[in-house]
Every structure is written in structure tokens, then in C-alpha cells.
């Protein structure tokens with residue numbers, strides 16, 4: 001292969017969103033599309049690296065349709081641009097958190113033991129929880145040297161370059177890399193070495209530092225314990241198999257849909273109550289998260305979980321009991337002593353949640369004197385907080401726990417949310433809670449653990465409505481209406497139809513406490529007061545991960561101190577609040593939608 005320069009012209013609308021650039025796969029298959037984006041990505045990374053070419057880059061994807069083709073194209077561009085080492089996992093498939101682990105741990109010599117990652121970045125081919133296959137989504141995002149998703153400074157600079165690109169470099173007559181070649185196989189492309197690496201090792205090492213695998217293995221054998229993990233045919237499945245079956249010894253029957261498929265078996269690989277319906281049913285749950293009354297709880301799995309397409313999201317449930325992601329974070333925070341990664345380092349030094357997530361975490365953090373940050377939506381905002389010491393020589397907030405209401409949970413072991421980590425965190429909590437339970441006796445379940453938590457801290461009823469595929473103009477109108485009438489208007493004069501009163505309205509903006517960078521327009525918040533005096537709120541934002549049209553997200557949250565009311569189902573508890581909010585923002589009038597696409 002010989003380096004060649006190919007002329008191209010700018011392609012519009014290549015601005016990355018909440019997490020990378022996502023488009024219909026046919027758009028990515030268009031002439032020069034992947035090439036333009038990747039050349040601009042390389043140029044941005046080099047610029048950030050002080051003008052020096054990066055030495056080592058990992059390229060991996062979630063296995064969706066177009067994964068292998070894009071890996072070949074990207075490899076050729078990286079080689080032509082002079083990246084010395086290009087790492088590709090065997091079969092091209094890795095979960096997003098596993099890629100982050102490789103960037104953080106793996107050295108050029110390959111042993112990863114010194115923790116000094118020399119991969120300066122990772123190119124991750126994923127549209128995460130969006131469906132894949134012909135007519136569906138493909139995406140690319142970039143992770144920087146500490147394993148963290150590129151920040152807005154990076155993605156904006158990349159976008160600027162896509163508007164003026166005139167050529168890219170690639171390699172002519174490049175050999176095709178056999179992605180199924182044995183680990184350690186090296187291909188020479190131009191002057192670069194392309195190495196097939198083990199997808200599992202670094203990530204496995206990382207997880208072993210977080211959890212006590214012996215304890216989990218023992219607990220897995222305990223009478224009455226049963227797990228059901230749904231890989232949704234995404235990248236998380238192979239990691240779940242490696243960890244849960246090969247390492248922890250659980251039976252194969254603990255897995256469903258753990259073989260990655262290019263179209264995710266035609267499912268929507270988003271682990272929520274709507275799209276993970278099969279698992280939800282097998283856990284004795286109805287689509288609204290409440291328990292099916294007709295099944296015997298004792299016959300259900302103790303722990304149920306699902307991951308999304310790229311293995312960074314998680315759904316967690318117990319027998320007949322759904323745990324909201326916001327509650328899951330609060331519970332993990334409160335139970336840090338059950339998780340070796342936190343316990344061995346003296347407990348949590350910082351926690352954070354995205355703004356639309358519920359305040360369940362705040363309540364625990366405040367009771368336990370842990371600094372708690374509220375960030376805009378998207379994992380990139382947690383990166384600075386977790387790496388404050390490494391990057392800015394500032395205050396150290398690690399051990400760190402963070403998460404989002406959108407089924408994302410994680411910690412400072414990597415710089416991405418981590419679906420499997422969340423499952424092992426819950427397994428650890430269960431293991432500890434059942435330490436003194438005799439074999440044969442009934443296990444303490446997820447339900448008991450969460451209900452006890454609510455009794456101590458109160459319950460934050462929570463639920464999200466998504467209006468997908470709304471006309472972009474209409475979606476903007478809804479946002480503008482709220483801004484004008486409530487945020488900039490006089491909320492005191494607004495009459496509601498129920499005894500839930502609108503208290504105030506604000507637009508969320510964020511100043512990063514570590515580097516001082518500012519982000520504005522991150523969601524519109526309507527704060528309400530309930531007759532009980534307890535707070536409630538409704539947040540509106542537009543999604544930044546869709547590939548066509550607009551999605552309006554409405555997040556509902558209502559606090560309840562009174563334990564006698566904790567048994568209510570969330571949709572029932574939140575019904576009045578939802579109706580009031582929809583009326584106030586004129587949802588149906590403006591969008592023509594009388595009901596959401598997804599409630600979760």
C-alpha cells in the first residue's frame with residue numbers, strides 16, 4: 001500500500017451530538033462520508049496533541065451493520081496519516097466501557113500492567129441504543145487519552161473542520177485486515193502496524209480490581225440465587241458471557257441474546273421497560289414497571305439485567321421489582337461498603353448525576369457528606385470530575401460514582417458508563433446482604449433492599465416520557481413556549497388545574513467546577529410544589545442522539561417521604577403531575593401527539 005491524497009468536498013451536518021455522530025447507515029455508506037469524518041477527527045486529535053501525530057489508536061465497534069467495513073476504511077486512514085500502532089479487537093467487537101479500559105491500561109508492549117495507557121485514543125463505532133441494520137443507525141465517536149469521550153471543545157473543532165475539508169489521506173491497494181485472525185496477528189499497512197488484540201483482558205483486569213470475584217462466585221452458587229442477563233444482541237453479550245459464565249461460573253441459562261448481531265435481531269437495543277420487554281416479562285414485571293400479580297415471585301430470577309447495543313447502559317431488576325436507574329445510583333452510593341473498589345479506598349469521595357436524573361442520589365450524598373455534582377446530560381461531563389487530579393492537578397474526587405436516568409451507571413474505573421459493572425455492583429450488594437443468610441433460607445432480594453432504602457431516605461417517584469420522531473419545528477416550538485412563558489414569564493400568575501402548583505421555572509446551564517468551561521441551554525425545569533409540601537419537578541429537553549426528526553424528553557419526578565405511600569406504582573403516582581405539565585406546555589396542541597412513544 002502507498003499513501004495517496006484523495007480530493008473531497010465538505011459534507012454538511014457532521015456535528016457530533018450527545019455522544020458522537022449518529023446517522024442512518026446509508027448516509028455513512030455515501031462517498032467520502034466516513035473518510036471525511038475520520039480525517040477531521042485525526043486532524044483535531046493531532047491539533048490537541050500539540051501538532052504531534054498520535055502513536056497508538058484503538059478502533060472497535062459494537063458489531064452493528066457496517067462495523068467491519070468501517071474498521072477497514074478507518075484503519076487505512078489512520079495508517080496513511082502516520083499513526084504507528086493501530087489496535088483492533090478480535091472480530092472488531094468491543095463494548096464501549098471495554099474500549100475505555102484498553103485506552104487506560106494497555107501499553108504498547110501489551111501487558112497493561114503499569115496502568116500507563118499509551119493508546120492516546122479510541123475510535124468507537126456505535127450508535128449505542130439506536131437500532132442497527134439497513135435503514136437504521138450507525139455512529140462514530142472518539143475517546144481521548146484517559147479513556148473519556150471527547151469533550152465539546154474537541155467535537156466542535158472537529159465539526160468546524162468538516163465544513164472546510166478538501167482532501168484526506170488513505171492507502172492504495174491496502175491489504176484487508178482479517179478481523180478474525182488470532183490475537184497478536186500483526187499486519188503492516190504503509191509504515192503502521194495493525195495488531196489484532198484481545199478484547200477482554202484489560203477490561204477483565206479492571207473489573208477484578210473493582211469487585212471480589214471469589215465472593216461473587218461463591219454467592220452465585222448460593223441456593224435460590226438465579227441471574228438473567230439480556231445482551232440484546234449487542235456488544236455487551238460477549239463480555240457478560242466471559243465474566244458471568246467463564247469467570248463467575250453461573251450457568252449458561254443465565255444469558256439471553258448474548259450473541260452480537262448486525263441488526264440486534266431487529267430489536268431496539270435500549271434496555272428500558274419498553275424495549276427489553278422479554279426480560280421485563282421474565283422478571284415478573286409489567287411494561288409500567290409494576291409487578292405481575294399472577295406469578296410466584298419465588299420462581300423468578302433474583303437479579304435481572306440488560307445492556308444496550310454497546311454495553312454501556314444497564315437495566316436492573318429484582319424478582320417482580322424494577323429499579324429505576326436514579327434509584328440504582330442512590331442505592332450503590334449508600335451501599336459503597338459492599339463494593340470492594342470503594343470500600344478498599346475508604347469510601348466515595350465524589351458522586352455526580354445528570355440534571356434530569358432524580359435527586360435520590362443527592363439525598364444519600366448529603367446524609368453521608370459526599371460532594372454531589374449535577375451535570376448536563378452525557379457522560380463527557382463526568383470525565384473532568386473523575387480525572388480532576390490527573391488532568392488538572394486539582395482536588396481528587398475519586399473513588400467516584402456517577403450516573404444518568406437513561407440507564408447509565410459508572411465509576412472512575414473507566415471513563416464511560418458501564419453496563420456490566422452495574423450488574424456486578426448489584427450482585428455485590430446482594431452478596432453482602434445475604435452474607436449471613438443460611439443456605440436454603442429465603443434470600444434478601446432487590447425489592448427488600450430498595451424498600452428499606454426508601455423507608456430511610458424517602459422515595460423519588462420517577463418516570464420519563466419520550467416523544468420520538470416529532471417534527472423538529474414543533475419540538476423547538478414546545479421548548480420556546482416553555483422558555484418564553486415560564487422561564488422568562490411570571491410563574492406566580494400561572495394557574496394550574498390541580499392542587500399541584502407551579503413554583504418556578506429555570507433553564508439549566510453548567511459551569512464545570514474543574515476547568516471552568518460553560519455549557520448552556522441544557523434543559524428546561526418546571527418546579528412544582530405538592531399539597532404535602534414535598535417537591536416535584538418536570539424537565540424538558542430535546543434528545544441529542546437521534547439521527548432524524550426530534551425527540552422530546554419529559555422527565556417526571558416527585559418526592560414522597562411517607563413510607564405508607566411508597567408501594568404505589570410510579571405511573572400512577574405521577575399521573576397528575578404528568579397531566580398538569582403536558583397541559584402547561586401545550587404538548588398535544590403543538591405536536592399533535594396525545595401520548596408518548598416510550599414511557600420508562
Ligand code: VG1
Pocket residue numbers: 018019127128129130308312313354377378379404405406408542543544545546553
Ligand atoms: C441520551 C441520554 C443520555 C446519554 C446519551 C448517550 O442522550 O439521555 O443520558 O448519555 O443518550 O447514551 P439524549 O441527548 O438523546 O437525551 V448511549 O448509551 O446512547 O451512548
Ligand code: CO
Pocket residue numbers: 128129308309310311312313
Ligand atoms: Co450505549
